Amino acid sequence: MNASRLDDFLxxxxxxxxxxxxxxxxxxxxxxxQVWDTGVVCIEPTAPANKDLVLSCGIHGNETAPxxxxxxxxxxxxxxxxxxxxxxxxxxxxPAAMNLGVREVEENLNRLFSGAHAKGEPQTMERQRxxxxxxxxxRFFQGRDGTERLHYDLHTAIxxxxxxxxxxYPFTHGAPYHKGQLAFLCDSGVDTILLAHxxxxxxxYFSAHGFGAHAFTVELGKVHAFGENDASRVAxxxxxxxxxxxxxxxQPPPLDPARIRVFKVxxxxxxxxxxxxxxxxxxxxxxxxxSPGALLAEDGDQQWTVGDKPEAVIFPNPGVAPQQRxxxxxxxxxxxxxxxx
Ligand code: ZN
Numbered sequence: 001m002n003a004s005r006l007d008d009f010l011x012x013x014x015x016x017x018x019x020x021x022x023x024x025x026x027x028x029x030x031x032x033x034q035v036w037d038t039g040v041v042c043i044e045p046t047a048p049a050n051k052d053l054v055l056s057c058g059i060h061g062n063e064t065a066p067x068x069x070x071x072x073x074x075x076x077x078x079x080x081x082x083x084x085x086x087x088x089x090x091x092x093x094x095p096a097a098m099n100l101g102v103r104e105v106e107e108n109l110n111r112l113f114s115g116a117h118a119k120g121e122p123q124t125m126e127r128q129r130x131x132x133x134x135x136x137x138x139r140f141f142q143g144r145d146g147t148e149r150l151h152y153d154l155h156t157a158i159x160x161x162x163x164x165x166x167x168x169y170p171f172t173h174g175a176p177y178h179k180g181q182l183a184f185l186c187d188s189g190v191d192t193i194l195l196a197h198x199x200x201x202x203x204x205y206f207s208a209h210g211f212g213a214h215a216f217t218v219e220l221g222k223v224h225a226f227g228e229n230d231a232s233r234v235a236x237x238x239x240x241x242x243x244x245x246x247x248x249x250x251q252p253p254p255l256d257p258a259r260i261r262v263f264k265v266x267x268x269x270x271x272x273x274x275x276x277x278x279x280x281x282x283x284x285x286x287x288x289x290x291s292p293g294a295l296l297a298e299d300g301d302q303q304w305t306v307g308d309k310p311e312a313v314i315f316p317n318p319g320v321a322p323q324q325r326x327x328x329x330x331x332x333x334x335x336x337x338x339x340x341x
Contacts, residue, residue, distance in 0.1 A: 006033060006041070006078045010071040010092055018094035018125075028080030037146070039092035040136050043077060043084050049248035051086045052144060054137055054151040054213070055241065059110050059203055061097020065220055065229040066154030069238050072231075084245045089140040091133065091204075096125060101225065103158075110153075110217075113206035114199070128280075134206065141211040149213035152241075153204045156223045158317075162287035163261060164233070168217040170205040178341035179255045180198040181214045184244075186260050187252035189236035190218055192287070194314065194330060197265035208230035245268070255340075263287075263330040266311055271298040271326040278318055278327070286313045287330075297326065304329075 004025055006013060013020060020038040027033050031045040039058070055073075057066035076092055092098070097105050105125050112130035141149055167190045167193035169177060183192065200206060208215040220234050231238070243250045276299040280290070289312045290296060296313070297304040309331050316327040 004078060006035070006157060007075075008071075008077070009035070009041055009074055010067065013092050013095045014099055017099055018217070027084075027290070028335050029083045029222050029235050031084060033078065036136055037132060038140075039095050040133075041074065042136075042140060042333075043088040043089050043090070045085050045087065047085075048087045048144075049085045051150055051244070051248070052089075052141060053086050053149045054089045054091065054149075054207060055154070055217075055243065056093055056133075056203060056216050057154040058091075058095070058098055059093035059153060060096045060103040060108075060155060061099075061105075062101055062103050062223055062225075063154075063156040064098075064224060064226045065091060065156050065231075065234055066218075067098065068226070068229055068231070069154065069220075069234050069241075072092040072238065073241060073245075077245075082242055082246055086249050087140070087144065088243050088245060089136065091136070093127060093133065096124070110155075110203055111201050112202050113211065119159040133203070140183070141207070141213065149195075149207070149211055151204060151207035151213045151215035153202070153217050155214070155217060156221050157219050157284070157286060157315075158223060160285040161219070162312075163192040164220050164221050165190045165237075166194060166287075167247040168194045168196055168202075168204065170200065170202065170208040170217070170218075171196040171198050171217055172200075172208070176339055177335060178214055179340045180251070181216070182260060182335075182340075183252045183255035184240065185216065186255065186327060187236070188240045189234075190220075191259055192261045194265070195262065195333060197219060223288065257335060260335075262333045262335050263312065265328055265334040266307065266309075266331045267304070267326055267329045269297050269304050269327040269329065271320055271322050271324055272302060273322055275300050276318060278316060280313070280316075282316075282318070284313065284316060285313050296329070 015212040024034040109126040117127040117130035122321040204217045311329040314328045
């Protein structure tokens, strides 16, 4: 086969970080690979199976392990080593931030979905990108009806975590949690699940709420620079994603509830002013637990304390702007049979 412009789509996207004119090529197995924009590529198999999968990474530009994972999967599809039998929309979220080695250029892209990009000024680079990514996901899911829709939005965290790999299950508005998806995540090494407590403006909630997709924000460990990730740490997920794409009949082993750890949000700590401070170290790992009654944070007259059950902290960040979330507090939760489907 001739050299393809898609041999290194990530490099092509990073060389054209703001936009890339659409083009398409034929895959070795006869399927179509369509470039829709920088970082956005759609694979249309000749006879697609029953799932439509959005796989996104690099929504935060410096979260390189998932970017490298997706680049390997795409490389295998382009070369023909992996025959993709499901429709796939693969997204490298923020090439401009990748080039600068930063999480974001002007603001957090993963707070701008479900229309949040259109509210308020200024029109930042991330707002323009969120609007376009919404259009692409809409176009992809609307391309077909009656299929199982999936979206895994892959991230890594700023800080270490007591549980290295965890997924955030977007708010379901009361709908039950999907056993097959929890089984897939657990079998992929993502054995800690955080149940969100309300609507958000994240990419995964956009696909879940807008398109009925089984969608998750998946955290795969700690941030490292390009080339410094240990691929073996994400090998289980990578292997299962490849199976999902090439073997339509494959299913993970059934969910064993004893193998997953489930948390739910019990309080949000919202920074009120520049006087805000935590009463624990900045270096604390995600899911670090605090005892009932412990003082967590203070801001002027306001104090946040642990309730009557132990609480663990996630995503603490005292540097956010006032009125933004400085941390989430979570408690362990049970998934009873009536909460699952
Ligand atoms: Zn992230």
